[in-house]
Amino acid sequence: MNLERESFNSLKARVLTQTRGTAPSTLNIVKLSAILSLGLAAASWVYVIAVENASLNEFFSRENLTYATGFISQMLGNNANKPAFLEAESWRNALFLSYETLQMSVLAISFAGIGMLLTVIPAARTARDGSLTLSRTWYGIVSFFLIRSVYTLSRAVPELIVAMIIVFIFKPGILPGALALGLHNFGILGKLCAEVVEDIDLRPSRALRSSGASTAQILLYSILPAAAPKFLTYMLYRWEVIIRTTIIVGFVGAAGLGRQFKLSMSWFHYTEVTLLLFSYLLLVVFVDLISGFLRRLTR
Amino acid sequence: MLKVQHLERHNRTIVSLLLIAAFVWSLSAVEWKEGLLHTGGINAILKIIGALFTPDLSPRTLQLAVTASWRTLAYATTGITLAIALALPLGIFASGVLCTSPAVKLPTAGFFRGLLGLMRAVHELVWAWLFVAAVGLTPFAAIFALAIPYAGILGRILADILNDVPRAPLEALRSSGASKLQLLVYGYLPISLADLISYTMYRFECAIRSAAIMSFVGLGGLGYQIQISLEDLRYHQVWTFIYFLVLLVILVDLWSNQLRKKLVT
Numbered sequence: 001m002n003l004e005r006e007s008f009n010s011l012k013a014r015v016l017t018q019t020r021g022t023a024p025s026t027l028n029i030v031k032l033s034a035i036l037s038l039g040l041a042a043a044s045w046v047y048v049i050a051v052e053n054a055s056l057n058e059f060f061s062r063e064n065l066t067y068a069t070g071f072i073s074q075m076l077g078n079n080a081n082k083p084a085f086l087e088a089e090s091w092r093n094a095l096f097l098s099y100e101t102l103q104m105s106v107l108a109i110s111f112a113g114i115g116m117l118l119t120v121i122p123a124a125r126t127a128r129d130g131s132l133t134l135s136r137t138w139y140g141i142v143s144f145f146l147i148r149s150v151y152t153l154s155r156a157v158p159e160l161i162v163a164m165i166i167v168f169i170f171k172p173g174i175l176p177g178a179l180a181l182g183l184h185n186f187g188i189l190g191k192l193c194a195e196v197v198e199d200i201d202l203r204p205s206r207a208l209r210s211s212g213a214s215t216a217q218i219l220l221y222s223i224l225p226a227a228a229p230k231f232l233t234y235m236l237y238r239w240e241v242i243i244r245t246t247i248i249v250g251f252v253g254a255a256g257l258g259r260q261f262k263l264s265m266s267w268f269h270y271t272e273v274t275l276l277l278f279s280y281l282l283l284v285v286f287v288d289l290i291s292g293f294l295r296r297l298t299r
Numbered sequence: 300m301l302k303v304q305h306l307e308r309h310n311r312t313i314v315s316l317l318l319i320a321a322f323v324w325s326l327s328a329v330e331w332k333e334g335l336l337h338t339g340g341i342n343a344i345l346k347i348i349g350a351l352f353t354p355d356l357s358p359r360t361l362q363l364a365v366t367a368s369w370r371t372l373a374y375a376t377t378g379i380t381l382a383i384a385l386a387l388p389l390g391i392f393a394s395g396v397l398c399t400s401p402a403v404k405l406p407t408a409g410f411f412r413g414l415l416g417l418m419r420a421v422h423e424l425v426w427a428w429l430f431v432a433a434v435g436l437t438p439f440a441a442i443f444a445l446a447i448p449y450a451g452i453l454g455r456i457l458a459d460i461l462n463d464v465p466r467a468p469l470e471a472l473r474s475s476g477a478s479k480l481q482l483l484v485y486g487y488l489p490i491s492l493a494d495l496i497s498y499t500m501y502r503f504e505c506a507i508r509s510a511a512i513m514s515f516v517g518l519g520g521l522g523y524q525i526q527i528s529l530e531d532l533r534y535h536q537v538w539t540f541i542y543f544l545v546l547l548v549i550l551v552d553l554w555s556n557q558l559r560k561k562l563v564t
Contacts, residue, residue, distance in 0.1 A: 029557050029558055029561045030558065030561050030562065033554070033558045036554075040372075040376050041376055041377075041380050043373070044372070044373040044374075044376035044377045044380075045376075045377055045380070047369075047373045048373055048374070048377050048438050048442070052438045053438070054437065054438030054439050054442070055437075055439070056439060058437065058439075059434070059437055059439035059440065059443075064433075064434040067433055067434050067435075068433045068434055071432060071433040071434075072433070100328065103324070103325045103328040104325070104328075106321045106322065106324070106325035107322070107325035107326065107328070107329070110318075110321075110322040110325060113318075152545070152549065153545060155548075156508070156544060156545040156548040156549065157541055157544065157545065158508040158509070158511055158512045158522070159512075160424070160512040160515060160522075161511070161512065161522060161525055161541070164525070164526065164529055165347060165529065165537070168337070168340070168343045168347070168529070169336060169337065169340040169341075169343050169344050169347075170335055170336060170337065170340065171335060171336065171337055173329065173330060173335075174325075174328050174329055175329045175335055178325075228311065228315075229311060232311065232314060232315070232318075235318070244420065244421075244422050245422060247422060247425060248422055248424050248425075248512070251424070251515060252515075261425075265428060265432060270432075277421070277425070280421075280425075281417075281420055281421070284420045285420070294314050294317070297310045297313070297314055298310060298311050298314050
């Protein structure tokens with residue numbers, strides 16, 4: 001999660017360098033944004049309360065309290081003759097599902113990573129204007145805009161919606177879930193990593209070019225080594241996010257903890273839900289630890 | 300020094316190899332033999348991709364899309380405002396800047412950091428489903444489901460930013476006799492405000508996507524429309540709603556970029 005900050009800080013630095021020297025706009029965007037966000041917040045709350053009939057009193061009513069305590073006590077296994085989290089069989093099942101979910105998340109980040117690696121170089125602004133490989137071509141410009149719009153599209157569509165579409169095409173299992181997660185994260189990873197490429201020190205490339213290196217050689221010996229560590233950290237960071245989302249794509253029929261969660265919810269097997277949630281949390285912590293360890297290793 | 304660098308490069312190779320091994324391992328989980336596609340899956344792909352360039356632009360669909368977009372935006376906004384309201388106190392406690400002695404600071408900061416961690420470990424849709432199972436789907440259930448994980452993330456970031464605040468201005472305040480609370484209000488918060496706003500804007504963009512997928516537990520909006528159109532196999536309509544979602548996200552992205560440029564200079 002710290003990486004989120006890191007990427008944010010690098011973004012800030014980029015914006016700083018980009019805007020240095022530009023004339024201040026006459027429109028005060030800060031003031032405008034303040035008014036706009038306050039107006040949007042007010043309009044949204046009014047809409048939700050007046051039109052959608054949201055009522056905080058109703059939400060925190062005594063009735064709901066009874067329902068909620070009933071639900072929680074069911075989750076804790078009161079009035080169930082055999083809570084799932086005390087049975088070895090259901091533990092084994094949950095463990096297997098966690099294993100499957102982990103595989104799905106690894107497959108998803110691999111898809112996203114491979115897709116990113118194949119497209120990231122032409123997606124960098126420095127590649128479009130030719131300063132990266134010191135050659136400017138029309139197809140470089142076309143592919144820049146093409147890849148960037150694919151990034152934006154796949155980034156804007158949530159995983160769950162991609163998954164809903166993909167289960168039309170693929171049989172349920174690990175693959176459709178991984179594809180849905182991979183597609184969404186491909187857009188995010190691509191955008192983040194294209195920025196890494198844009199921030200690379202260009203002097204080694206120039207030195208290579210002047211000593212007669214081809215574009216492929218520049219990519220291999222100057223750009224890739226400089227960008228690889230950041231690529232790895234971003235991939236690991238997105239992996240942490242993906243593991244939290246695997247449960248979601250499971251809801252629409254992909255395999256893993258999510259699918260079982262949905263089934264247990266529909267059958268009102270609430271003790272099983274508790275067990276699955278517990279395994280999910282363990283999995284999230286486990287992946288965070290592994291990813292943190294690997295990130296320290298690359299640093 | 301050279302040796303350390305060498306070791307680092309070595310580590311990177313190890314991590315890369317580990318990742319490749321993990322990829323191969325995950326590929327083994329896919330059941331290749333039984334066929335991956337539905338019968339007619341290819342047909343469905345072609346139809347969906349074919350509809351990509353011809354979204355349904357009839358007035359009725361557009362009107363539906365506009366209302367659905369507003370609904371998604373409204374839920375995202377209410378969710379994020381509630382998240383900010385929750386994140387402010389939780390993040391301040393988690394940073395421990397109000398505590399006077401380390402004996403109090405460590406356990407309270409640890410407790411609140413753990414709480415924030417738990418809030419964000421569970422995905423918003425899982426929260427939503429738990430709420431629906433417990434008390435049924437009310438607008439506030441959806442808003443809280445959105446607000447809890449987002450408060451977890453925003454609170455964590457707030458705590459981190461507060462801990463990173465440069466010491467010098469704070470020392471100046473402290474030496475002029477400011478209390479811990481005054482330090483917070485006149486020192487910590489103003490210094491970190493720009494960072495906080497830009498980060499919150501980024502999260503707002505994510506909240507729009509999250510609000511859209513709340514359709515899965517029955518909340519109206521763009522996600523709901525996409526789901527209905529998909530079930531009716533109206534692919535042209537699906538793309539119309541997806542384009543509206545993309546547009547909404549791009550608009551917020553542009554806004555936050557403009558604001559960020561202004562805030563950090």
